[in-house]
Amino acid sequence: MxxxxxxxxxxxxxxxxxxxxxxxxxxxxxxxxxxxxxxxxxxxxxxxxxxxxxxxxxxxxxxxxxxxxxxxxxxxxxxxxxxxxxxxxxxxxxxxxxxxxxxxxxxxxxxxxxxxxxxxxxxxxxxxxxSDTETQKSPTLGPNLSGGDGTLLINKVTEYINDHYQDPELTITRVATLIHMNPTYLSKRMKQETGQSFLDYVTGLRIAKAKEVMDHAPSNIKINSLATKVGYKSQYYFSRVFKNKVGLSPLEYKNRGRP
The missing domain is CATH 3.40.50.2300 (Response regulator)
Structure with missing residues (x-):
């Protein structure tokens, strides 16, 4: 232990x-x-x-x-x-x-x-x-965020996204350059193997992370800080994307159930 x-x-x-x-x-x-x-x-x-x-x-x-x-x-x-x-x-x-x-x-x-x-x-x-030989693997982020059963290439791409989702400069062009691949081809492969476009995958991951932070009871994080934390330069753009995905603004989500 x-x-x-x-x-x-x-x-x-x-x-x-x-x-x-x-x-x-x-x-x-x-x-x-x-x-x-x-x-x-x-x-x-x-x-x-x-x-x-x-x-x-x-x-x-x-x-x-x-x-x-x-x-x-x-x-x-x-x-x-x-x-x-x-x-x-x-x-x-x-x-x-x-x-x-x-x-x-x-x-x-x-x-x-x-x-x-x-x-x-x-x-x-x-x-x-x-070493403890009976350790378990970390659970995945769910069927829409884990990379699924795709090829090694796409699994590596989704792994990179999971590790760098906080970077506001994370783009498909940047990732494609790192793996020496055409961005258009990478986009098609991601759609085929994950069911999501690159942008949809990144957005879904960022919104899931934002919800995790706000679901954590002791968290008093401000919305502008939360936006930065999950990779958005603009609080307003983050709020618009969040509401589009969740149906509530970040502030409404954070305050839900509170008197």
Whole structure:
């Protein structure tokens, strides 16, 4: 069982992560929690972990400085940064500090599922003597988003889209260039094998991710931030697309059922 430590000064974030991690299909358990850097170091000295989820914005010492200390004291510790700040400089420093991933709060559950899958594979490689051979694969996103039973080529394309849906520059021309294929031909292949055009696939995935975020109870994300998070430069365009697909505006969807 892989042990994860959560370092975040917000109890509601730690509680949500713990519940998701321990209910997942992967061999992870939350071995410790800390609300600041001092507690984190103390907890790790008492009870080592394989992975540490760290928030950037914490009192006394920020997450990036904490990572620098942890790498010196616990060199095998795998670090994942979970931040509320979409800041290029933070992301650049995270890369320099060899963080495993840098994800933005609130995180859709399907993205967390994929993160745990990748972490599990990574840990099996660096700790082969501790690997759990009974791990399960991450569930797909559903029949309209998983890539179906298409060829390896289209599966690779849909996998790329799933990993880069937050990029506002994601276009069929860009993806076709990466795989050295004519965009028109790729479009036809996608339609044949997934039943959806490239744009419909990307749009469906982005809207599904947006709904996941808003379905998460503690999430108070603003609509303009949500639009950016799922790959739209314009809040107004995102709202129009969302209402066209869902039948409600993002704000109406977010507030549904509330008094």
């Amino acid at each position: 892989w042990k994860i430590m959560l370092v975040d000064d917000e109890p509601i974030i730690r509680r949500g992560l713990r519940q998701f991690i321990e209910s997942s299909h992967y061999p992870f358990s939350v071995s410790a929690e800390a609300k600041n850097a001092g507690e984190a170091i103390q907890q790790l000295e008492q009870q080592p972990a394989h992975v540490c989820f760290i928030d950037i914005n914490m009192p006394n010492m920020n997450g990036l400085d904490l990572i620098s200390l942890l790498h010196k004291q616990f060199p095998e510790l795998v670090v994942v940064i979970i931040s509320g700040y979409d800041n290029f400089e933070y992301a650049r420093q995270a890369v320099q500090l060899h963080a495993f991933d840098y994800v933005l709060k609130p995180v859709p559950k399907s993205d967390l599922e994929q993160l745990l899958s990748r972490l599990n594979q990574h840990l099996q490689q660096i700790f082969p003597d501790q």
